[in-house]
Amino acid sequence: MSETRAHYLLLASIFLAALFYLAFLALSPVRRTWSVKAGLTNALVLAAVFAGLGLSNITSWRAEVLGWMVRELPFTFILSLVCLAQAGLLPLRFGASPLGEVAKRPRLQTVLKGAPLVLVTSWLLAGVIGMIWPLPVLQSFASAPPHFVLMRWTLTLPTIFYCMVVGWLFFKAAGPGAPTLRLRLKNLLFSVGTFAWMLMTLNSTIHAPVRVWASEEVRQAIVATQLSIQSMLLAVSVLAYVLGLTLRSVPTIDESLLRSVYAVWLRARDRFESHGWHLIKGGKVRRAVRVSHYMNAAAGQLGLPEGDLRKALKTVELAAILKDPVTRTKEITPEKAMELYNLQRVIAQHSTLGFHIRWEKHAVSPCRGSETIESDPLHDALAAALDLLGHSVASRENSEIAPLHSLWYQLALVGATDAGLLDENRVEDESEHRRTRHKALRAYEAAKASTNLLTVGAK
Amino acid sequence: MDNFGMLTRLLRFQRLVAGSRRPEDVDRSGLLSPEEFQAELALLGLSGREFGPREYAEILGEKLGIEINICVLPDDHYPELTLEMARAGKVAELSYSEDLLGATILVPSSLPSIVRTLSVYHELGHVAAGHPLEVWEGGRRTNRLERVPRRLARRPPVEDRGLCEQEADLRAVYSLLAGSLGSKNHYAEKIYDPL
Numbered sequence: 001m002s003e004t005r006a007h008y009l010l011l012a013s014i015f016l017a018a019l020f021y022l023a024f025l026a027l028s029p030v031r032r033t034w035s036v037k038a039g040l041t042n043a044l045v046l047a048a049v050f051a052g053l054g055l056s057n058i059t060s061w062r063a064e065v066l067g068w069m070v071r072e073l074p075f076t077f078i079l080s081l082v083c084l085a086q087a088g089l090l091p092l093r094f095g096a097s098p099l100g101e102v103a104k105r106p107r108l109q110t111v112l113k114g115a116p117l118v119l120v121t122s123w124l125l126a127g128v129i130g131m132i133w134p135l136p137v138l139q140s141f142a143s144a145p146p147h148f149v150l151m152r153w154t155l156t157l158p159t160i161f162y163c164m165v166v167g168w169l170f171f172k173a174a175g176p177g178a179p180t181l182r183l184r185l186k187n188l189l190f191s192v193g194t195f196a197w198m199l200m201t202l203n204s205t206i207h208a209p210v211r212v213w214a215s216e217e218v219r220q221a222i223v224a225t226q227l228s229i230q231s232m233l234l235a236v237s238v239l240a241y242v243l244g245l246t247l248r249s250v251p252t253i254d255e256s257l258l259r260s261v262y263a264v265w266l267r268a269r270d271r272f273e274s275h276g277w278h279l280i281k282g283g284k285v286r287r288a289v290r291v292s293h294y295m296n297a298a299a300g301q302l303g304l305p306e307g308d309l310r311k312a313l314k315t316v317e318l319a320a321i322l323k324d325p326v327t328r329t330k331e332i333t334p335e336k337a338m339e340l341y342n343l344q345r346v347i348a349q350h351s352t353l354g355f356h357i358r359w360e361k362h363a364v365s366p367c368r369g370s371e372t373i374e375s376d377p378l379h380d381a382l383a384a385a386l387d388l389l390g391h392s393v394a395s396r397e398n399s400e401i402a403p404l405h406s407l408w409y410q411l412a413l414v415g416a417t418d419a420g421l422l423d424e425n426r427v428e429d430e431s432e433h434r435r436t437r438h439k440a441l442r443a444y445e446a447a448k449a450s451t452n453l454l455t456v457g458a459k
Numbered sequence: 460m461d462n463f464g465m466l467t468r469l470l471r472f473q474r475l476v477a478g479s480r481r482p483e484d485v486d487r488s489g490l491l492s493p494e495e496f497q498a499e500l501a502l503l504g505l506s507g508r509e510f511g512p513r514e515y516a517e518i519l520g521e522k523l524g525i526e527i528n529i530c531v532l533p534d535d536h537y538p539e540l541t542l543e544m545a546r547a548g549k550v551a552e553l554s555y556s557e558d559l560l561g562a563t564i565l566v567p568s569s570l571p572s573i574v575r576t577l578s579v580y581h582e583l584g585h586v587a588a589g590h591p592l593e594v595w596e597g598g599r600r601t602n603r604l605e606r607v608p609r610r611l612a613r614r615p616p617v618e619d620r621g622l623c624e625q626e627a628d629l630r631a632v633y634s635l636l637a638g639s640l641g642s643k644n645h646y647a648e649k650i651y652d653p654l
Contacts, residue, residue, distance in 0.1 A: 035654040085653040088498065097494040100650045103501035106613070178651045179507050179642035190654065249652045255645045258636060259493070266577065266632045273571040274550045274578075281534075281545035281569060357639045359576035360511055370511075371572050378571075 004140040005054045007227045011234060012050035018238045019043040025246060034090075036245050038081055043238075045074045053138065064138040065130035069123065072155060076119045079162055082194075083115030086169055101172045111165065118158050126154040141223050144211040152208035156201050163198035167191050186247040193240030200233040253356075262357065265343045272340050273378070275332050279321055287419040288320035295415045297447030302440065307377065308408035314381035315412035316419065319388050323421045334391050341382040348373055384409050388416055405433045410440035418444070490626045491588075491612070496633040497646035499587065499611050506650055509641035512579040515634060516564075519587055523609040526561045527586065529579055534569045541567040551578035553585055555592060559607060562586055577631045584630030587611040590623040 022040040025031045049071050058064050084090040087109045088098030102109050129151040136142045137151070170191035178184040203226055210222050279285055292313050299309040321332050347357070358370040373379065410433065416422050500506040503518045510518075513529060520527035534541045544552065544567060552565040564582040566575050589610025594603040604618060617623055637644050 082654065088494070088653070096653070097497050097646060097650045098501075099653050100501040100506055103498035103506070103650065104504075173651050173653075177507065179648050183648065183651045186654075187651065245654065249648060253640065253643055253645050258645055262636055263632050266573075266635060267628065270574055270577045270628075270631075273574045277550065277570055277574060278545045278548055281541055281567070356643060357636070359573050359635060359639070376573070 002139075002141075003224070003227070004138065007140065007231065008050045008054035010231050012047050012054055014231070014235050014238055015043045015047035015050060018242050019047050021242055022245070031246075031248055033245075033248070035085075038078070039241065039245055042074050042078050046071075049074070058138060061134035061136055062131060064136055065127065065134060068130065068137045069127040072123055072126075075159070076123045076155075079159065079166070079197075080116035080119050082166055083112040083162055086166060087112035089113055099169055099173055100177070101169050108165070108169075115162050119155075119162065122155045122158045126151050129154065140207075140211075140227060141220060142211070143216075143219065144208070146212050149208045149212055153205060156205040156208075159201045160198055160205065163194050163201060167194035167198060170194055180249065182247055183249050186244050186249065189240045189244035189247070193237045193244065196233045196237035196240065200230055200237065203229055203233065261343070261346060265340075265347055268336075268340050268343060269378070272332060272336060276317065276321055279332070280317060285317070285320040287421070288316050291316060291415040291419045294418070294444055294448045295411060297450065298411060298414075298440070298443040301443040301446060302407060302411070304408060304411065307375065308406070310377040311380045311384070312408040312412040312415065314377045315384040315388070315409070316415045316421070318381055318385035319412075319416045319421050320419060322385060322389055334386065334389065337382055337386055338391060341379070341386065344373065344379045344382070348379065381412075384412055388413060388422060405436070407436055407440060410437045411444065413437065414441050414444045418448075490617075490622065491614075491629055491633075493633055493646050494649070495613070496630065497637070497644075497650055498613075500637055500647075501650055502611065505637070507642040507644070507647040510638040512576055512583065512634075512638075515580070515638065516583055519583060519611060520562075522611060523586070525559070525586075525609060527583070528561070528563045530563060530565050531568050531575070532565055534567055537567075540565075541569060550574060551582050553582040555607070559609075577635060580631035580634040581627045584627035584634070585623065587630065588623070588626055589616045590627070591616060591618055593620075 019040065022036055022043055025036050026040055053067055053071065058067055081090065085096070086099045086102055088096045088102065089109075089112075090096060097103070098109055102112060129147060130137060133145070133147050135144055135148050135151070137144075137148070168191075170187045174184045174187035174191055176184075178187065207223065207226050210219055210226070214222060280289065295312055295316065296309070298304075299312070304312070318337065322334055322337060358372045360370060413422065414437070417424055497506055503515075503522055505515065505518060516527040516529055532540060544550070550566070550570055553562060554565075555562050564579055566578055568575075570578065586607075587610065589607045589612060591604035591606050594601045594605050607616075610616060617626060637647070641647070
């Protein structure tokens, strides 16, 4: 067996090993990603092609050119796929993002987008040159005519260019900007694999002039070394890619939560609260605005924390909007309020995720505090307002009724009753919360009396 | 018939190569996807970082070469303006300078904090998308639209007002989520994971 054929069988065995490993990876449904499937297909094709070249005895030069084209096609295909994946334009990955570095450079995205066209055209052109002027392209040690350089370089130079771009982009993506160590390592492995591929192609580029112009002895020595280097670089490249594919990145936050629950919740909340603001600032719920002054003063007397006061005020606002048929819009109804409350509960249950969603608390204050679902008064206020209006939010599995009978809730109840939103009997009931309620009522009445005294004579 | 079939297949292939998405992944109106928005954030250097509306506005303004001001109007100082906005069903207002090199976003201070944040992002979304401006003459709205010369978005801006508002709403939600989650954002991770 010739040295060249032995070399092909060695390369076939490398792809066969990769094939078995990738097949093992693909057994697990979570690891059966598009890239593992593409790698598996390519390893299968390349193992078959190299085994075929190693075992067959091709005598015709045109058949050799054809064999060479078949051998190069999977490499061209996979490099094109990687380029498109980096550009975020891969048909197999619908809606994928480009690599961060590519997103910053629109021209680079165009260059990557052009890879399939450039590489396939180069491959075809090289094949056409070989078919017009046949040559012993697969006989690594044989001397070759000068147009062998043209044929070989037509494909290798664009391949080197794209390998350089892809390898550099993977290297940049392995930098400290990457969100996880796993992603950094994964991209570093892909970078190593691509640069090994580039060196392999560079080796192949140097191989052409050696076969054309080097003397017999020199050629034999150089080509033998080149074949060893080629096998080694291919092994490094395949190993790096296969290891990279093994490192599957698990997202910190589930995409479906972001796409559905969070987005729906934010939109629902925005609609609900902005409509509420329109009604209040548009002067359609004046009675709630009036009692808010008394509640503010009462909270001062009761020593109510700011957070609790905000909940109480919000409760009265919501009760006023939900109670008054004049202010009813399709965006603010008890049903919508209940939906929003339940949505908020889902978000709050994913506490680790819900905790991350934050927005600016202060409008004009220089301190840049932020509000989260936990610190925000709306959730408790919604429960309180619905409860006051007789739409109970408490369920068997939900024991959130307890905070509703705290001091802020009682103050809200007193304020809502004074605004005419509730039946006065609600204040007089003899429930277990009577003492807290009377405390809130006394403070409220005192606040109201003092405010009235201050505004005597005003119209 | 054969030629037509071939053309259809070619167009389908072109759409595949151009990276169009499955129908279920696309917003019904074909508006901005979270992946596209993340690519815009990468362009601004904000992908994987936590940020607020002011930081987004500052970097967006630098990128587009315009000055973006966010003015929070204290209700005590401008009660009529707040009342007028509330009655008009508005929560924020975006206006450009005549040379289109300055944009101002007005929001009342009394807005609930989450609505204020989303409203500012909504208006910034119009700027980033390069949505056309409604032309006013003599204090009255005309039906004419004026194109904005600079935008961050790759895709050409939609002209329909309803779609513009929908896209700005989407951008507001994406911005709040991306700015809150920072490096934990799924889409910020995906931008480092092409294979």
